[in-house]
Amino acid sequence: MPRIVVDVMPKPEILDPQGKAVLGALPRLGFTGVADVRQGKRFELEVAEITDAVLADVEKLAETFLANTVIENFVVRTDA
């Protein structure tokens, strides 16, 4: 079944406590060389077929429901 992916990430100017927590834990775990971590959400939506109408629906859905556009950006993609 075709899959549409919606990536939702905190906007760059927004504090990301989850990402910061991961970043802070890395040196203790022995991982160096990572400068920054941002954590967001990934939604995989299975649809019957991918058409312009379906994509427009998903775009609307992402904007109104999956992402909080005050603090988050989203991207709708049709690749895996």
Next chain:
Amino acid sequence: MPRIVVDVMPKPEILDPQGKAVLGALPRLGFTGVADVRQGKRFELEVAEITDAVLADVEKLAETFLANTVIENFVVRTDA
């Protein structure tokens, strides 16, 4: 700065209550035509440069720290 993306998704055989909650809300919001929703996490790691050693490090990091491999699959990607 180059970015490495780690996608962490619940394994297909694992119940995904967050995804199910989204799926259940869609008809009430007027969206039809979505057959299934899975919700996972997306990590964006900024690194100084992308080398095989760094990628191996991130792979290890994803396996031991970002994903719970009992219930989640992960993919490490170098594209945006």
